[in-house]
Amino acid sequence: MFFSVAWQSLLYRRGSVALAIFSLTVSVFVMLSVEHVRQEMQSGVEKAISGVDLIVGARTGExxxxxxxxxxxxxxxxxxxxxxxxxxxxxxxxAWAVPIALGxxxxxxxxxxxxxxxxxxxKVGEEEPLKFQQGQSFANTMEVVLGAQVAHQLKYQLGDEIILSHGTGKTSFQxxxxxxxxxxxILSATxxxxxxxIHxxxxxxEAIHAAENKPYQPTTTAxxxxxxxxxxxxxxxxxxxxxxxxxxAYRKDPLMAILPGITLAKFWQMMGSVDIVLKVISGIVLVSSLLGLMSMIVAGARERRQEMHLLRMIGARPWQILGFMQAEILLVCLISIAAAVTTLTSVLWAFQTYIFNSTGLLIGLNIFTPRVWVILSLIVLSTMCVGFVVSVARGRD
Known part of the structure; x- marks a missing residue:
C-alpha cells in the first residue's frame, strides 16, 4: 500500500522529483565509477603476478x-x-622458473x-594462461611477440619488422x-x-648486443x-x-627473492593516501546529493501540508504518514541507483576498448562486487536516515 501511494505521489510531483533523482544518480554514478576503476586497477596489478610464487633478482629494495x-x-x-x-x-x-632480461x-x-x-x-587473472590473438610464440632467434596494446597503438601486423633500441626511453641514439x-x-589483452x-x-x-657492427648469422651460437x-x-x-x-643465502651471486603478494600489499599501503582521497571525493559528492534530497523533502513538506492534513482527517496515523514518506524516499533512491548502474555499465561497454587502448587498463563490465553491494546498502541506509530525520522534524511542525 505504501509504495503504491508513494508512486502515485512521485508521478504527480515528477518535476521536483526528477531533479532529486538526477542529483542522487550523479552522486551514485561517481561513487561507483571511482570504486570500480580503483578495483580494476588493483585487479590489473594483481593479474600481472598471478601464479608467480617468488620473484628473484639482484639484491635491492623489495x-x-x-x-x-x-x-x-x-x-x-x-x-x-x-x-x-x-x-x-x-x-x-x-616447479618452473622463467628468466627475463630488460634494458x-x-x-x-x-x-x-x-x-x-x-x-x-x-598466468593472468584467475590463473588463466596467456592466449594469442594472432600468430604464435617465437621459435627462431630474430622473432618477436607483441603485447595487445603495443600492436594496436603502433598498428603492427604479423610479418612486420621492428628495430629495437638500447635503453628504456622513447628517444634512443643507439x-x-x-x-x-x-x-x-600478438597476445590477447590481459x-x-x-x-x-615486447617479447x-x-x-x-644476446645476438644484437654481441655483434653491434656485424650482420647476425643464424648459425651463430650465442x-x-x-x-x-x-x-x-x-x-x-x-x-x-x-x-x-x-x-x-646463495653465495655465488648476491640474490634476493620476494613474495609478490606480500610486496604488493606494501605497495598498496604506500598508495593508501590516494585511495583515501578518492573515497573522500566520492563521499563529498554523496553528501551534497543528500543535502539536495533533504531540501526536496523540506520543500515538498511545505507544499503538501494540505495533503497531510487530509490524510489525518481520513484517519491516517502518524506512523502511516511517516511510512508513506519513507516509501517515497526509498523509491527515489532505488530509481537513482538503477539509473546510475545502467549508465555506468553502458559507458563502460561503449568505451571499454577506447580506455584500454588509451591507458592499458582493461575495465570489466561487472561492477557488482561485495564491496559495491556494501556501498549501495550504505547509500540506501543513509538516504533513509536523512528522510526519516527530516520527515519527523517536519511532522512536529
Missing part, C-alpha cells in the same frame, strides 16, 4: 624489484648470472627477453638497426603490463646471457619462505 620486474619501471641494480638461474631452476622445490625498448615500450616457457608458465625482428605473434611489453628470446637479445630477474613457481606454496631464505 618494491624496486617488484616494479622493474613486473611493471617494467625503474632499473635493476645488477644482473643475475646464468649459472644462478640454473641453480634456481634445478631447486627441488621449484631495451621500441617506441618507448619495454622489450622483455625470455624463453618460450614464459608463454606457458605465466638503435640495433642491423638486426630487425619479425613479428610472429589488462596487465604484459599488454605493453623476444634471450638469444635474440653465449649464455645474464638475466634481470626470474619468475618462479613452486611445487608447494608452503615452501615459499624456505626457498626465499635459501636464495638470500
Amino acid at each position: 618494491l624496486n624489484l617488484l616494479m622493474y620486474s613486473v611493471f617494467r619501471m625503474g632499473n635493476a641494480s645488477n644482473n643475475i648470472q646464468w649459472r644462478s638461474f640454473e641453480a634456481i631452476q634445478n631447486h627441488k622445490q621449484v 631495451d625498448s621500441h617506441a618507448g615500450y619495454p622489450v622483455l627477453g625470455t624463453t618460450e616457457a614464459y608463454f606457458d608458465a605465466l 638503435k640495433h638497426d642491423k638486426h630487425p625482428f619479425t613479428i610472429v605473434g 589488462g596487465s603490463p604484459i599488454d605493453k611489453s 623476444v628470446s634471450l638469444e635474440g637479445l 653465449a649464455k646471457p645474464s638475466v634481470t630477474a626470474v619468475f618462479v613457481g613452486l611445487k608447494s606454496k608452503l615452501a615459499a619462505f624456505k626457498v626465499q631464505r635459501q636464495v638470500g
Whole structure:
C-alpha cells in the first residue's frame, strides 16, 4: 500500500522529483565509477603476478624489484648470472622458473627477453594462461611477440619488422638497426603490463648486443646471457619462505627473492593516501546529493501540508504518514541507483576498448562486487536516515 501511494505521489510531483533523482544518480554514478576503476586497477596489478610464487633478482629494495620486474619501471641494480638461474631452476622445490632480461625498448615500450616457457608458465587473472590473438610464440632467434596494446597503438601486423633500441626511453641514439625482428605473434589483452611489453628470446637479445657492427648469422651460437630477474613457481606454496631464505643465502651471486603478494600489499599501503582521497571525493559528492534530497523533502513538506492534513482527517496515523514518506524516499533512491548502474555499465561497454587502448587498463563490465553491494546498502541506509530525520522534524511542525 505504501509504495503504491508513494508512486502515485512521485508521478504527480515528477518535476521536483526528477531533479532529486538526477542529483542522487550523479552522486551514485561517481561513487561507483571511482570504486570500480580503483578495483580494476588493483585487479590489473594483481593479474600481472598471478601464479608467480617468488620473484628473484639482484639484491635491492623489495618494491624496486617488484616494479622493474613486473611493471617494467625503474632499473635493476645488477644482473643475475646464468649459472644462478640454473641453480634456481634445478631447486627441488621449484616447479618452473622463467628468466627475463630488460634494458631495451621500441617506441618507448619495454622489450622483455625470455624463453618460450614464459608463454606457458605465466598466468593472468584467475590463473588463466596467456592466449594469442594472432600468430604464435617465437621459435627462431630474430622473432618477436607483441603485447595487445603495443600492436594496436603502433598498428603492427604479423610479418612486420621492428628495430629495437638500447635503453628504456622513447628517444634512443643507439638503435640495433642491423638486426630487425619479425613479428610472429600478438597476445590477447590481459589488462596487465604484459599488454605493453615486447617479447623476444634471450638469444635474440644476446645476438644484437654481441655483434653491434656485424650482420647476425643464424648459425651463430650465442653465449649464455645474464638475466634481470626470474619468475618462479613452486611445487608447494608452503615452501615459499624456505626457498626465499635459501636464495638470500646463495653465495655465488648476491640474490634476493620476494613474495609478490606480500610486496604488493606494501605497495598498496604506500598508495593508501590516494585511495583515501578518492573515497573522500566520492563521499563529498554523496553528501551534497543528500543535502539536495533533504531540501526536496523540506520543500515538498511545505507544499503538501494540505495533503497531510487530509490524510489525518481520513484517519491516517502518524506512523502511516511517516511510512508513506519513507516509501517515497526509498523509491527515489532505488530509481537513482538503477539509473546510475545502467549508465555506468553502458559507458563502460561503449568505451571499454577506447580506455584500454588509451591507458592499458582493461575495465570489466561487472561492477557488482561485495564491496559495491556494501556501498549501495550504505547509500540506501543513509538516504533513509536523512528522510526519516527530516520527515519527523517536519511532522512536529
